[in-house]
Amino acid sequence: MTINCNQLDDLLLEGDPSSLDLAARHAQSCAACMETLAGWNEISDTARGLHATWNSDLLWPRIERAIKGERRSTRTRVWQIAAALLLLAALGATAWIAQRRMHAAEFDEAILKASAIDEVEQAEKAHIAAINHLETLASAKLDQASTPLMVSYKEKLLMLDDAIAECQTAIDKNRQNAYLRTQLLTMYSEKQRTLRDVLREDSNHVSTR
Amino acid sequence: MDAVASAVDLPRPVNLTITPQPPPRMSEDDLRLARACAGGDSDVFASIYANHGERMKSIAYHQLGNVSDAEDAVQETFIKVHRAAASYNGDAAFTTWLYRILINTCYDMLRRRNRRIRETPIDDQIAGGRAASAVDDVKRMALRKLLSELPEQRRTVFALFEIEGLSHAEIAGILDITEGNSKWILFSTKKQLQEQWKK
Numbered sequence: 001m002t003i004n005c006n007q008l009d010d011l012l013l014e015g016d017p018s019s020l021d022l023a024a025r026h027a028q029s030c031a032a033c034m035e036t037l038a039g040w041n042e043i044s045d046t047a048r049g050l051h052a053t054w055n056s057d058l059l060w061p062r063i064e065r066a067i068k069g070e071r072r073s074t075r076t077r078v079w080q081i082a083a084a085l086l087l088l089a090a091l092g093a094t095a096w097i098a099q100r101r102m103h104a105a106e107f108d109e110a111i112l113k114a115s116a117i118d119e120v121e122q123a124e125k126a127h128i129a130a131i132n133h134l135e136t137l138a139s140a141k142l143d144q145a146s147t148p149l150m151v152s153y154k155e156k157l158l159m160l161d162d163a164i165a166e167c168q169t170a171i172d173k174n175r176q177n178a179y180l181r182t183q184l185l186t187m188y189s190e191k192q193r194t195l196r197d198v199l200r201e202d203s204n205h206v207s208t209r
Numbered sequence: 210m211d212a213v214a215s216a217v218d219l220p221r222p223v224n225l226t227i228t229p230q231p232p233p234r235m236s237e238d239d240l241r242l243a244r245a246c247a248g249g250d251s252d253v254f255a256s257i258y259a260n261h262g263e264r265m266k267s268i269a270y271h272q273l274g275n276v277s278d279a280e281d282a283v284q285e286t287f288i289k290v291h292r293a294a295a296s297y298n299g300d301a302a303f304t305t306w307l308y309r310i311l312i313n314t315c316y317d318m319l320r321r322r323n324r325r326i327r328e329t330p331i332d333d334q335i336a337g338g339r340a341a342s343a344v345d346d347v348k349r350m351a352l353r354k355l356l357s358e359l360p361e362q363r364r365t366v367f368a369l370f371e372i373e374g375l376s377h378a379e380i381a382g383i384l385d386i387t388e389g390n391s392k393w394i395l396f397s398t399k400k401q402l403q404e405q406w407k408k
């Protein structure tokens with residue numbers, strides 16, 4: 001196979017022995033290519049002489065020590081990571097237990113509040129039942145109200161009943177509102193006092209007659 | 210082709226025929242070697258050093274320009290091999306992987322000192338592989354100086370092929386480039402060196 005000068009670069013690029021052999025054969029008959037090829041080979045020959053060797057008896061012991069040190073530090077690191085994970089798990093468990101206890105306390109408190117409100121409501125019911133009983137006693141007199149004072153008591157009682165009903169509706173919406181409960185109690189007390197006045201007025205009226 | 214040509218600033222395109230040769234692949238031995246390295250087996254490291262230490266030193270020397278840094282790079286490479294051996298996945302042969310770590314370690318060291326090769330007189334410390342005349346010494350010094358001025362990839366391809374005698378397939382595996390690219394870089398580097406050589 002023969003080549004021309006333009007193909008020399010292709011052969012040098014390929015660089016394998018057969019390509020270089022072909023280039024050398026062409027260079028025999030071409031002075032310019034011979035010069036190029038000589039320069040090319042000179043670089044390769046010089047480069048081969050650059051392979052560096054030197055005695056370094058201490059290098060391997062140094063490397064061996066470094067690897068052993070690395071192994072030790074790796075082991076230490078593994079233990080450190082394991083300890084950190086353990087600590088993290090312990091902290092997590094503690095936090096979880098504390099949170100659970102806090103929730104339990106909150107739950108107990110909620111139960112206590114609910115039972116206290118139940119007690120208040122039961123007392124209120126008994127109180128209301130007693131007042132209703134008083135109202136029953138006074139109702140006969142109120143129905144036959146003949147004096148202006150009795151009429152005014154009747155109107156006052158009607159107003160108190162309306163206010164009590166309104167307050168009770170508000171309490172049904174918010175059982176824990178202590179202020180509303182106080183207001184309700186005040187109104188019932190006023191109703192009780194009024195009913196007593198009605199009964200007393202009636203007995204006074206009877207005794208005067 | 211154009212992209213490659215522009216990357217290496219060739220004066221004119223040439224016909225490139227590439228016979229694809231897959232880089233050496235992992236064998237069972239490589240896997241065993243990697244496992245032993247991960248376990249820190251001293252004997253295995255000793256055998257790797259015995260088989261590849263000289264070449265590793267020479268490669269590092271041509272990257273870093275002095276004996277002390279070259280030895281540091283070799284030592285650091287062995288430590289990195291120990292650390293990374295567990296993640297060796299066999300994409301490349303163990304030796305390719307080893308040299309890749311070495312080259313990257315050298316690049317890192319060069320970057321740490323701002324990519325400047327620290328030249329120290331070394332001829333009294335190192336010996337060439339054969340008896341050399343004074344003329345050869347001059348040529349070698351001149352070539353070494355030209356190499357130190359090359360960009361790192363060009364210098365690496367040239368050194369691995371021309372000085373250390375690695376194949377283009379091996380170089381491609383080490384530098385994570387194609388075999389054709391390795392040939393091209395070598396060709397254009399030698400062209401460049403030839404121009405400077407004449408001066």
